[in-house]
Amino acid sequence: MKAFQVCGFTKSGKTTVITSLIKHFTKMGQQVASIKDIHFKDFQMDTEGKNTFLHKQAGADPVVARGLKETDFLYGRQMDFLEIASRISTDWLMVEGYHDFPLPKIVCGKTEKEVDEFLDKRTFAIAGVIGNVKKNYRDVPVFDVTKKEDILKLSELVQKKVFPLLPYVDDKCCQQCGSTCTQMVEAIIQGDKSFKDCQIQEAAIKLQIGEKNIPMVPFVQNMLRNSVMGMVSELKGWEKGKSVKILIEK
Numbered sequence: 001m002k003a004f005q006v007c008g009f010t011k012s013g014k015t016t017v018i019t020s021l022i023k024h025f026t027k028m029g030q031q032v033a034s035i036k037d038i039h040f041k042d043f044q045m046d047t048e049g050k051n052t053f054l055h056k057q058a059g060a061d062p063v064v065a066r067g068l069k070e071t072d073f074l075y076g077r078q079m080d081f082l083e084i085a086s087r088i089s090t091d092w093l094m095v096e097g098y099h100d101f102p103l104p105k106i107v108c109g110k111t112e113k114e115v116d117e118f119l120d121k122r123t124f125a126i127a128g129v130i131g132n133v134k135k136n137y138r139d140v141p142v143f144d145v146t147k148k149e150d151i152l153k154l155s156e157l158v159q160k161k162v163f164p165l166l167p168y169v170d171d172k173c174c175q176q177c178g179s180t181c182t183q184m185v186e187a188i189i190q191g192d193k194s195f196k197d198c199q200i201q202e203a204a205i206k207l208q209i210g211e212k213n214i215p216m217v218p219f220v221q222n223m224l225r226n227s228v229m230g231m232v233s234e235l236k237g238w239e240k241g242k243s244v245k246i247l248i249e250k
Contacts, residue, residue: 003085003093004162005101006127007118008108013128013145017108017154018096020145024155031090035081037097046074082168086213093165102182104162104189106154112137121186124161125154163188163195167213 006018022032046053046063055063056076063074081101085093095103099118108128109115115126115137126137131144141157143150166181177184177199187193205225207214232244 001085001088001090001093001165002162003095003165004104004106004158005095005098006106006108007097007099008128009110009114009117011129012108012110012114013131014096014108017106017127017145018094020151021155021158022094024151025092030092032092032094033088033090035084035093035095035098037095045072082213083211085165086208086211092162102168102185104185106158107140122189124189125157127154161189166198 006014008014018034022034025032046056052063052065052074056074061076063076065072065074081095081098095101099105102122104124105118105120105122106125106127107115107118107123108130109118109126110129112130115130119126119138119140123140126134126140126142127145130137131142131146131150134142136142141153143154145151145154166184168181177197179187184193184198187197188195205221207224228244228246232238233240
């Protein structure tokens, strides 16, 4: 799953940029998930006094509400980005906000000053209101997503620049590539490294303990895969080419 974020101040054009990209990618047949980071102190989807609120107050976590048009999962706590992302499986994950998490970044702004507040080495594009007056700023391309040709160019840049999620091992050196994941994101965006330089890449085999993804180097991935597949291939019901999932309860 490839992920990037769209950052900027309120009314800078973030939502217009991200919804334009969602529409474009879904028309291409790609699956897209989105995360909106909301900073309002009193924000909550649930309404005090409603049945789901009472279920949560009684201790249920999560609470699931099914309506005629949607199904909502309500967790009674704030989740960090990686915990949310671990529950999503799609082609693209587009994140509005979360500017403090090290993802490839599109910066939105009304003015150069606003853009400068978010601009860093992870920025591969600038968009939003400023796209009406500029085409380039500090050697970063600027796009006006109200124009069809700019949406096409921005989507092409997204496909070129954005890569699958890194392991983000506590943002400390994982002793494999010699860099933190933040440094690796910066280096990839700047063209100094590629996703292949990450030694713990998105793999066909994944280990999860509780709700935490455990990174594994390729050698360990192959060892675990070969051991499991060697055993289950002898069982009745085995089908070549099918994925295998093993869940060990505590």
